[in-house]
Amino acid sequence: MSVTAAGVCHTDLHIREGGYDLGHGRKLEFSKRGIALPLVMGHETVGEVVAAGPDVGTLDRGKKYVVYPWIGCGTCAICASGQEQLCMKPQFLGMHVDGGYATQIRVPHPKYLHEIGDIPPENAAPLACSGLTAYAALKKVEGTLKDHALLVIGAGGLGLMCAQLLQALGAKAPVFVDIDPVKRASALAAGACAAVDPRAADAVAQIHAAAGEAPLAAIDFVGAEATAGLGFDALGKGGTYVIVGLFGGAAPWALPLIAVRALTIRGSYTGSPGEFAELMQLARNGAIKPIPTTCYKLDEAEDVLNSLAGGKIVGRAILAGV
Template sequence: MQMRCYCVTGHGQPLELVQRDTPQPQGTEVLVRVRAAGLCHSDLHIWEGYYDLGGGKKLSLADRGIKLPLTLSHEICGEVVAAGPQAGDVQMGTVAVVHPWIGCGKCAACERGEENICMKPQSLGVMRDGGFADYVIVPHPRYLVDLGGLDPVKAAPLACAGVTTYSAVKKFGERIHQDPVVIIGAGGLGMMAIEVLKALGAKGAVVVDVDSAKREAALKAGALAVIDARASDAVKQIADATGGGARAVLDLVGATPTVKLALDASTRGGHVVVVGLMGGDITISLPIIPMRPLKIEGSYVGSLPELRELVALMREGKMQPSSVTPRPLGEVNEALEALAQGKVVGRQVLVP
């Protein structure tokens, strides 16, 4: 039996429709029929073939071991249709969100349950074929988180936008209940971060973005205030909205101007978590870090236990899905172009 895959066959080239034999699960593998697959900014970087390191330097994805052709999408929901002989007691027909941040399973990070920071990742849609296809192979049933009746289209972004923002927000600890969190970037992750903060009973979000439509969407989603990142007095506006300066800043863009804004807007003892991978570099006077004192932390996607916690929040009705736009899988190239041009509010989800 044949299936469709939309593959990156050349960086920056349109994804190519490839017909392949539907894979048969071996060992502990599970075959999942894709019901929904989200499109993420990381897919854009993989499609382009590099990350911008600033100063004219680039990190080639080929140097990270990413090989073409590759089927994109790591935000996958689907139905279990087959399992390998060592997969154990897997319930056929289970509809689940797939945890895509899979490690080698043997290193110290994997043994701690932090497969998402394994040095030899096997992530779906990055190192292994992902969800822009009719079917996807999942290496082990433990990576399936039962949706329990949730809509697969609305739940697909939990695998990246959801677990990424959830993991990042948790790094602020009790601050989220004491002070507003400043969110830089109101795209798919930013809208999800607003929902995560609401689900955790946080004080609220002050959202910063250059796009007026995205700022308006953030206000409708419940942001306490929205600020134009390009305003000449953006730092003062953030200080006013947070009662004297930000104690928690979540940078979901990760570009030179946004990290600079995050640091400038932080009060003494401020905590900045950088998630976005848009790229660039910054110069910072080192004595400033201990003297202010600032905490600057990176956060990379999230762990399997965190995804389980997040799905439980949504199943219990404590968290609402953020805005998604479903599109037929055949429109994947148009969806990619819309994301590249910054025209997307919320998340695009492709449906086979």
């Protein structure tokens, strides 16, 4: 495929750094987990088909497609169950094989291509990770969304995409938390009922007041020790805390309180091919408003990653016209 737009994701920073911070002085090193660096990053990719193998069949080369990047081995029981993103022998684009920070990308099968229709490429590209990851996390707490305000931690690209999806799903307006006042303003513009500074001494009380109760569900798109502590403290009894972000660190919770408060703590690692198909249907129908995007040239990728690391990107950065 010829690449039209490639999203820049926070996960790319971890790839550049070589792993995840596990806390207590430990690190998950990608080099020991089947990721051989260097490689071409980029797992949010839109492009056009320029060549195909003999067994592919007919593909419209005049259309643009967004690529599902969370590709598994295709033969194990997990892949057969439709959960390729959880495969133990992953072939994720931009993580295990070369991705979309390039002029061209190779995709192993046409089933991973989804037409974008009238969606601008720079808006379609983030759906492959930012959109899908937020959508899959929401599916894990969907039973609470109509009647209870969701607590969303982090108003970056994932958080803002979550806000748009909540509106598309007819959910109650969420409460956002972010340390950046610019990002808090973006969350309010995206439909949040409140945006709280987590550094405030009464942050938990502000969250409860805005939600009208202690939230029954929280999605943490940061995944740091500080956000994990705040999200845990803010949840009501019987609540569910979904960790998506990979900022790093160790869990700060007192173990007895998990049982006493009957809390569910679960991880969410992007989404399945089926969930991506559902998301793309919503997007093509116009149900999802685009998040703020800024386009850059391919040779600006390193500068963009540095800006992302410094928290200077609002919404999603896109390498376009590559």
